[in-house]
Amino acid sequence: MATSGVRFAVGRLFKLTRGLGRPSRVYSTSQSFAEVLRLPKRQLTKLVYPLQELEQYLVPDTRPDLHLRIFDPSLEDIARAENFFAATTTNRIEYLSSAVRLSHAPELPRPEVCFIGRSNVGKSSLIKALFSLAPEVEVRVSRKPGHTKKMNFFKVGKCFILVDMPGYGYRAPEDFVDMVETYLKERRNLKRTFLLVDSVVGITENDKIAVEMCEEFSLPYVMVLTKIDKSSKGHLLKQILQIQKFVNTKTQGCFPQLFPVSTVTYSGIHLLKCFIVNVTGNFNGSHFK
Template identity: 65%
Template sequence: MLRLQRMARLLGTNCLRRRHSATLRSSTKNASFSEVLQLEDKKLMGIVFPLQGLEKYLAPDVNTSTFRIFNPSLHDIHRAEALFIPCGKHVIDYFSSAIRMDHTPQLLQPEVCFLGRSNVGKSSLIKALFSLAPDVEVKVSKTPGHTKKMNFFRVGKFFTLVDMPGYGYRAPQDFVEMVEAYLQERSNLKRIFLLVDGLVGFQKADHIAIDMLEEFGIPYVLVLTKIDKASKGVLIKNVLEIQDFVKEQTQGCFPQLFPVSSIEYSGIHLLRCFIAHVTGNLPIMNS
């Protein structure tokens, strides 16, 4: 609670003004939660909770209890957004890159890491998360395997976000050595966000990554990307298959899946809130 109070004092009224101006500057609709809150209820819920929006298409006997394990209020989601808006002493920036553990920055704040196949939309997702910090440079390329290093982004004094190279097609030659060393040695790592392509679902390389995380005993969560590009049928099929797999074959995976669209910002606000929560910056009583 004390940490949360310090955050509120740090971000203060200047951030409220910056939040408004950032929303006006943004050319992407729904990037700001303040903008989303102006939508009609049905549209709002679809943007904020896309997993719950699929319920009406499911058979009555489908278990949807895992759809609401992390179930913050709209107020909590709005509070979490403040972490992703730079102002005053709260600086959000690209910090450094590394190809080996001895090159990584020694940062004390909690850390989250984004991992996934090449071309899964990892850099696009990180860019969407930082959309209210337009000065943060997140390079997005149409060429698979664009990210070759571990890229570290500081979110003030509150947490660090790490963009890892993609695995599979066009992965860096030393990918295994780089990633395994990071996962085993990074003591302030709080959660791995493992991205799965919503158009194709689980691939062989994804299963290998999950086996690695399970072996290392690292808490992780699955994020389903590109949901705006998948048909409802394909999306539901992949969601249910992933849900069954997590229940039956994993120990360290958070039971709830996080579907997102980096284009329409569906699920982005909830994911921001989850990141704020798992890094210890946003206590939520009912989650």
């Protein structure tokens, strides 16, 4: 499958197109994303814009709930974002350090994004997928829930810091509350929190507690739906509509668009990378208000 090439990074010039038809500017992009661009339009949409691919299966009166067009970057912008995640001699991507207290966290004058979620939601797998173009970066993935016990900090070039937080719920660290709540409440350069929800299971009571915490601290956050490859289209659509309704009616600080992803097929990964680059202020323009 063409998406297997996503795991490798070989930079080269490739002429991108918006809408797969009109000529655009030339940007340097990885061979992996060039392979993605060669896919038939339907496969490309499913891989890069999974919500749009699912739209065709919805009845018309349910479509407005999905907010499909709030963040809708061009393929050109997504290719630009890929470069931020590609390790080169001038764009070093590396593990920085781990911390169990905010006072132990590295202090760098760069924007940060953090990833939180319940144990076994696929958080480490997602971060590993985001760093697929930097294979030398070691992100430990375990089949046992609760593997991550500390806050792990990764430097993405000179642009931003990505933080892998311990999982909550089953096998969470004993000092989880002190560690995570303090970070979320006091970290000044935190630009966006990514709250991972298992798309097979849906929002759990522990997830609702995490939402309440983000709301209490007035954090801007995003819901990322993991493991979308494990559900039938019908089940996935049902979960998306239920979670979207929850976001619309029960939250204030949550970004109104959901981000479904799969670390198996890489569906939604490219779009999520582009969103991260955007919210950390590394694009000149903004695609949403």
